[in-house]
Amino acid sequence: MWQIIGSGAIGCLWAANLLKSGQQVHLVRRKKKTLQTLTYQDLSGHRVSLPCSHSTQLTDSISPILVCVKAPQVTQALLAQRANIAVNQVIILMHNGMGTAEQVAEIFPKNPIICATTANACLLKSPSDIQQTGLGISYLGPFNAQAKSYAHLATSLNKALDNTHWHDSIEQKLWLKLLINIAINPLTAIFQIKNGVLAEQDYQLKIEKIINEVMPVLGVMGLAFNQDELLSTINGVINATAENYSSMNRDIHFKRHTENEYISGYLLKKASQHHIETPFIQSLYEKITVLDNR
Structure with missing residues (x-):
């Protein structure tokens, strides 16, 4: 059972x-x-x-x-x-x-x-x-x-x-899912958009900024991710779920508590432990925190 x-x-x-x-x-x-x-x-x-x-x-x-x-x-x-x-x-x-x-x-x-x-x-x-x-x-x-x-x-x-x-070695799979969520969830929640909108150029630049910040953290932790492949995987998810709303988007929409602390917050803790600055991810995390506490 x-x-x-x-x-x-x-x-x-x-x-x-x-x-x-x-x-x-x-x-x-x-x-x-x-x-x-x-x-x-x-x-x-x-x-x-x-x-x-x-x-x-x-x-x-x-x-x-x-x-x-x-x-x-x-x-x-x-x-x-x-x-x-x-x-x-x-x-x-x-x-x-x-x-x-x-x-x-x-x-x-x-x-x-x-x-x-x-x-x-x-x-x-x-x-x-x-x-x-x-x-x-x-x-x-x-x-x-x-x-x-x-x-x-x-x-x-x-x-x-x-x-x-x-x-x-489940850690690599969990981190891949986490990175996809870090790229998609905060942006779709803050701007209240469907996943597919992230394919637009303005949002693509934001996603690239997120990836640029996570790569040093992944490197110091010994997690092997190729930057171009990671971007491709994230965009594959965006395209495959274009008409969907992310879970964080719906949580903010319905005024429910999000998983922000366990998504962006988890990455930020690891970055802090290794003294790596991630200002853009930090700013997204803080915006979701404000929305969480409405």
């Missing part, structure tokens, strides 16, 4: 696809819910209703825990379930941004902790109605030594959503 903390878009997407693949799922929500089903719509428009166990608590101390809440909510969500989490129980973190794994490891030092990232796209139409809007690659990998022997979990997840892979 899989236990999923977080009934947002990504949590419901994995829950629905795991159920469709014949695997058992228990979905942990913040609030009690009487309706025990999920409605799922695939890319072809086919809709299906799936029975799904729900509650506000984890139900066993063996099944892996897939945490799909936003980065600022991760430690709070796990602390709320602390009494129900066994010492050897696997914790998988899947969200935008970086920095939560270190926090979780301090609270659960003996637990296997796995970091994950996904490029699957989805839309939560209502609290139990999920629509898949795009296919993408998912990666999982060990954050700590205890997690290195759990590659088989990627096989189980791959049965639910194809193109899910185990990667022993």
Whole structure:
């Protein structure tokens, strides 16, 4: 069985696809819910209703825990379930941004902790109605030594959503996703634009400025990224998601708290540790912070 903390878009997407693949799922929500089903719509428009166990608590101390809440909510969500989490129980973190794994490891030092990232796209139409809007690659990998022997979990997840892979060196994959988010999310949130607008020349110059600032940080940390390839990858995402709004854009639009601290904020902490100045990224971070505190 899989236990999923977080009934947002990504949590419901994995829950629905795991159920469709014949695997058992228990979905942990913040609030009690009487309706025990999920409605799922695939890319072809086919809709299906799936029975799904729900509650506000984890139900066993063996099944892996897939945490799909936003980065600022991760430690709070796990602390709320602390009494129900066994010492050897696997914790998988899947969200935008970086920095939560270190926090979780301090609270659960003996637990296997796995970091994950996904490029699957989805839309939560209502609290139990999920629509898949795009296919993408998912990666999982060990954050700590205890997690290195759990590659088989990627096989189980791959049965639910194809193109899910185990990667022993997950840090590189997480950083790539982080850099894409640093380039796209703050700009689309500050200017309240769709991703595709970033292909315009004015925004391209801003993205190039961001990349110029991150490269020295990546270099001193021993992360191998080619600057031209990174720009190409970011623009590939911009083009592929041209009609989409970034998550940070929607958070600002709906006056929700963003993941700014775990996206740009994480990069800024690393830059500060190595005494590297990143003034443009700092300015974007500060603008989002102001919007966050409205």
